[in-house]
Amino acid sequence: MKAVWRVCSWLILVICLATPAMAGPATDFLRQMSDRAIGELGEDGIDRKERERRFAAIANEAFDTEAIARFVLGVYWRRASDSEREAFRGVVEEIMTQRFLPTFENRQVGEITFGRESPVADQPDQFVVSSTVRPPGGAPYSLDWRVRLKQGGDPKVVDIVAEGVSMLITLRQEYGSVVKQLGSVSALTEELRDKLAKGQFSPDR
Amino acid sequence: MQPVRAISLPMLMLLALLSLGLLGGCAATGSDEDQDFGGYDESTNDPLEPLNRVIFAANEAIDLVVIRNFAGAYRFVVPEPIRNGIRNFLDNLASPVILANDLFQGKGRRAETTLSRFVLNSTVGVLGFFDVATEYGYPRHTEDFGQTLGYHGVGEGAYLVLPILGPSSVRDAAGLVVDTLTQPLTYVTAANDLDELAIGTRVVDGIDFRSRNIETLDALKRDSLDFYARLRSLYRQRREVEINDGAVAPAALPDIQ
Numbered sequence: 428m429k430a431v432w433r434v435c436s437w438l439i440l441v442i443c444l445a446t447p448a449m450a451g452p453a454t455d456f457l458r459q460m461s462d463r464a465i466g467e468l469g470e471d472g473i474d475r476k477e478r479e480r481r482f483a484a485i486a487n488e489a490f491d492t493e494a495i496a497r498f499v500l501g502v503y504w505r506r507a508s509d510s511e512r513e514a515f516r517g518v519v520e521e522i523m524t525q526r527f528l529p530t531f532e533n534r535q536v537g538e539i540t541f542g543r544e545s546p547v548a549d550q551p552d553q554f555v556v557s558s559t560v561r562p563p564g565g566a567p568y569s570l571d572w573r574v575r576l577k578q579g580g581d582p583k584v585v586d587i588v589a590e591g592v593s594m595l596i597t598l599r600q601e602y603g604s605v606v607k608q609l610g611s612v613s614a615l616t617e618e619l620r621d622k623l624a625k626g627q628f629s630p631d632r
Numbered sequence: 633m634q635p636v637r638a639i640s641l642p643m644l645m646l647l648a649l650l651s652l653g654l655l656g657g658c659a660a661t662g663s664d665e666d667q668d669f670g671g672y673d674e675s676t677n678d679p680l681e682p683l684n685r686v687i688f689a690a691n692e693a694i695d696l697v698v699i700r701n702f703a704g705a706y707r708f709v710v711p712e713p714i715r716n717g718i719r720n721f722l723d724n725l726a727s728p729v730i731l732a733n734d735l736f737q738g739k740g741r742r743a744e745t746t747l748s749r750f751v752l753n754s755t756v757g758v759l760g761f762f763d764v765a766t767e768y769g770y771p772r773h774t775e776d777f778g779q780t781l782g783y784h785g786v787g788e789g790a791y792l793v794l795p796i797l798g799p800s801s802v803r804d805a806a807g808l809v810v811d812t813l814t815q816p817l818t819y820v821t822a823a824n825d826l827d828e829l830a831i832g833t834r835v836v837d838g839i840d841f842r843s844r845n846i847e848t849l850d851a852l853k854r855d856s857l858d859f860y861a862r863l864r865s866l867y868r869q870r871r872e873v874e875i876n877d878g879a880v881a882p883a884a885l886p887d888i889q
Contacts, residue, residue, distance in 0.1 A: 526855075571880065588880065590870070590873065591869060591870065591872070591873030591878070591880045592866055592869045592870060592873075593869065596865060596869060597862060597865045597866060597869070600676060600861055600862075600864070600865035601856065601857060601858050601861045601862045601865060602857070602858075603861075604676070604858045604860075604861035605857045605858050605861070608858070615857070618857050619857070622855060622857070627854045627855045628855045630851055
């Protein structure tokens, strides 16, 4: 009886510690998405193709690929033709899928604890949800999720910031440099397709 | 004793001076794509890009042929507890520099942490081989003179790639020089003709650092189309965060419409 009581009080303590001080709609959205990904990918008897298909659907819902593509291309987005834009946006979607599928598939990401949710100054529709990731056997690191709550639309992730390094800014500066060298957005898209075909965005390899 | 100091210090200073001269000319010229960031300064800040890319390519080659292999061998041959002990020892040696920069930034609490760490780890931690201070509630942080300059509002200056040392900036390269001068070990080794020790600690420090980042850097490179541009971006973002002691400045969030 004493042992049971001890376990219960430990459980209560753990639950209290794990509960964020300030949850909000953006945090709820992130939790829901990650639970869904883990649930759908964890189902027994589904093959690799089906996993990819399911996760692509979730990633497409979770990430604002249009906003990400637009920001990453910056000034080149404005100069690009409609078909170039659409092709690049499609590649961004595939990159997100290839990059994050193994994370949820193997749960190699470790335990994520969501922390504070704070509004972004001057951009009232956006929130940053901070989280701490404890990878198995590694040092914990901070991961901030920037979520946009569009009016009348679904919430979507627009940026992921690891230890202060923004995915959007990094890709924008890198891909901007590539477009400058290759001369066109479609050339960049081709290079990215090539990397996708080799599976080089997957952290697993 | 001379190799490290005779070659690298004047070279750093020369680079710093050269680039300071370039700063004035380049600060105001932002190209079209540099100004599309809704208030966030996102220019690549790289007037020396052609030269930097050459040094970067040379560094990459040296890394591929020598450093990465050494780092891999080091990790393979030396057991983890010993490697961790060496890491702790080297970290502890850097404490005086961190303490000086805590003080230069007027951060009393952090200076206290660094001093407590140094005293605890040098004694209870057996000359720094064990990091007992973290368990006593004094976790490690780093500071350097580049950060101190940044904290006091000095801009980063042009982005630089230093031979062997890699990504830096005019400000951070100048900081390296000052950090060498605030490191008491510099004077101890110079006065006692112990250059091998001075160079040795640096080499081991570098190899150990590299050995801890083999997979990270490989992964970072694998999905990159322009590794130079990627590292430049990562370096500059990380330095901004380090200057803010780990906090992301709210103004640093890009404008997404």
